[in-house]
Each structure stands twice: as C-alpha cells, then as structure tokens.
Amino acid sequence: MRFVLSRxxxxxxxxVLQLIVKNxxxxxxxxSPERRARRIADLAFDRRWGTETSRSVSIHxxxxxxxxxxxxxxxxxxxxxxxxxxxxxxxxxxTAHDFIDYGAGxxxxxxxxxxxxxxxxxxxxxxxRLCEVARANIERFRSQHIGMPAGRVIGADATMxxxxxxxxxxxxxxxxxxTVMTVVRHRLExxxxxxxxxxxxxxxxxxxxxxxxxxxxxxxxxxxxVATFIxxxxxxxxxxxxx
Ligand SMILES: C[S@@+](CC[C@H](N)C(=O)[O-])C[C@H]1O[C@@H](n2cnc3c(N)ncnc32)[C@H](O)[C@@H]1O
Numbered sequence: 093m094r095f096v097l098s099r100x101x102x103x104x105x106x107x108v109l110q111l112i113v114k115n116x117x118x119x120x121x122x123x124s125p126e127r128r129a130r131r132i133a134d135l136a137f138d139r140r141w142g143t144e145t146s147r148s149v150s151i152h153x154x155x156x157x158x159x160x161x162x163x164x165x166x167x168x169x170x171x172x173x174x175x176x177x178x179x180x181x182x183x184x185x186x187t188a189h190d191f192i193d194y195g196a197g198x199x200x201x202x203x204x205x206x207x208x209x210x211x212x213x214x215x216x217x218x219x220x221r222l223c224e225v226a227r228a229n230i231e232r233f234r235s236q237h238i239g240m241p242a243g244r245v246i247g248a249d250a251t252m253x254x255x256x257x258x259x260x261x262x263x264x265x266x267x268x269x270x271t272v273m274t275v276v277r278h279r280l281e282x283x284x285x286x287x288x289x290x291x292x293x294x295x296x297x298x299x300x301x302x303x304x305x306x307x308x309x310x311x312x313x314x315x316x317x318v319a320t321f322i323x324x325x326x327x328x329x330x331x332x333x334x335x
Contacts, residue, residue: 107162130171137172137200141236143229145169145200154219160249163269167222169200170265174296178320179208179261181313182292186210189292190257194250194276195267199226202243203233210261213243216253223247251275255283259290266297273303281308284328293321 134146149167156164179186191205196215205213217223226245234240246253251272255262262280264273280291292312295301298319304311308327312320325331 110162133171134169134200141203141229141233143198143200143203143232144225145198145203145229149197149219149222153221155221156219160218163272164218165195165266165268167197167219168265169197170204170296172204173315174265174318175201175204175263175294176208177315178294178313178318181315182294182320184261184292186261189259189261190214190255191261191263192216192253192255192257193263194253195264196226196245197222197265199229199233199243199245201263201265202226202245203230205261205263206230206233206240206243207237212257213241215243215245216248216250217245218247218249220247251279253279255280255291256287257283258288260288260292262291262293264293264295264298266295266299270300270303273300277303277306281323281328284308284323284325285330288325290322290324295319295321 131146138144138146146169148169151161151164151166154164154167186205186208187210189210190212191202191210191214193201193205193213193215196202196217199215202213202215215226217226223245230243230245234242249272250268253276260280260283262276280288280293284291293304295304296318301319301321304321309321309323312322314320
C-alpha cells in the first residue's frame with residue numbers, strides 16, 4: 093500500500109484517474125485469447141535468440157523523470173505481426189528504406205526490422221535502462237546472424253531526434269501522447285523538406301492517429317490494430333530525388 097501511495101504522490105486527481113484507467117485497460121486486454129497467444133509467441137522469440145524482450149515495464153520502472161511520466165506509455169513489446177502485416181499491406185521493399193522505431197523499448201521491433209533487411213535500423217528510447225537492455229539484446233541477436241548490419245539505439249527523447257534517411261519507415265507502438273507525437277511529425281515533415289523522399293508511418297494501437305490528419309499526409313492501408321500514414325516530399329514543396 094505504501095508503495096502504491098508513493099507512486100501516486102505529487103500527481104493531480106486527473107493524472108491518478110488517467111493512470112488507473114490505463115492500468116485497468118491494460119489488465120483487461122491482457123486476458124484476451126489473442127493477447128495470450130501473442131505472449132506465447134513473444135516468449136518463443138526470446139527463447140530462440142536468448143534475448144529478454146517479453147516482460148512489460150511500468151512507467152515507474154523506466155527510470156525517467158517524474159515530469160515526463162504523464163506523456164509517455166509503459167514498455168510492452170510488439171508482436172511480429174504488428175510490423176509484418178502492415179509491411180505486407182504496404183507492399184514495400186525493406187532494403188530501400190531506413191527504419192526508425194520511436195520508443196524502441198528492449199529492441200524487439202529493431203531486431204525484426206534487422207532480420208527483414210532494412211537499409212538502416214535506428215531505435216530512439218527515452219529510458220536509459222531500456223536502452224541498455226536493447227543494446228545487449230541486439231548484440232546477442234546479431235552474434236547469431238552472420239553479416240547482419242548493426243542497429244543503432246539512441247538514448248534520447250523522440251522529440252530531439254532529427255530523422256534524415258532517404259525513404260523512411262517510422263514505427264510507433266503507441267509510445268507517447270499527442271503533444272510528443274505532433275513534435276515528431278513536424279520533425280518528419282522537416283526531413284521531407286530537406287533530403288527525405290517519402291515517410292511511411294506504421295502506428296500500432298494508434299491512440300493519437302488524428303495527429304496525422306494533417307496537410308500533406310494521407311492514410312495508407314490499415315491492418316487489425318495498426319494504422320499507416322504516408323507523406324511525400326512533393327507535399328512539402330520539394331521534388332523527391334530520382335531513384
Ligand atoms: C509500447 S513500448 C514499444 C516498444 C517497442 N517499440 C516495441 O514495439 O516492441 C513504448 C516505448 O516508448 C518509450 N517512450 C515513451 N516516450 C518516449 C519518448 N518521448 N522518447 C523516446 N521513447 C519514449 C517507452 O519508454 C517505451 O519503451
């Protein structure tokens with residue numbers, strides 16, 4: 093009880109209520125047969141590669157500043173289908189794209205992207221603790237894949253990261269609130285004004301998908317629980333570079 097009270101100290105009634113609703117929703121979702129099947133697949137991934145990506149990490153265990161907690165979501169791993177299903181629906185070539193996982197957690201999605209052969213794989217993660225876990229996981233994973241290029245884990249707030257790839261897949265598993273998402277969208281638009289030809293956003297559990305109902309963005313195909321959004325350089329006053 094003392095533990096719970098210490099976690100709630102300093103929060104407004106609204107923030108406490110928000111936290112309670114979030115945790116109840118998470119617990120209910122965890123009971124579904126689909127979620128149980130996913131958990132089994134998650135564990136199989138870790139058993140196969142000797143990684144640790146399956147255990148959820150609460151916001152309080154992330155080791156981030158209290159002032160940031162209201163804006164960010166806990167760590168939960170994506171299941172493989174959350175990435176591979178939208179990629180199949182989009183019908184695009186991973187080798188021609190850079191991949192960025194915003195809120196990379198323990199690196200699960202980065203490893204899936206590396207396995208799929210993306211040109212460059214980058215993960216941005218706010219929690220220093222999770223960055224360390226992700227780096228160790230990726231090292232172990234790569235040691236079992238001869239010649240696999242390294243993935244880059246950047247310990248930073250997503251709002252500070254300046255994307256620069258030519259064609260970018262930006263992956264989000266509902267990592268943060270609409271305010272942070274809007275800043276990240278502006279960063280992606282800035283990339284489109286400079287060097288980037290096209291950005292494809294894959295947004296799992298798209299709680300703040302409305303952020304992409306913005307000029308220059310269109311909706312791509314959606315798969316269960318995942319939305320996609322697409323923007324090209326031409327919508328931001330630039331011709332995309334020829335292939
Ligand atoms: C739901 S997890 C997703 C993990 C991973 N992308 C996956 O799909 O397996 C969300 C992650 O976003 C991170 N996060 C939240 N706010 C962030 C921010 N402002 N900048 C970077 N990472 C953030 C959290 O620490 C957490 O690890």
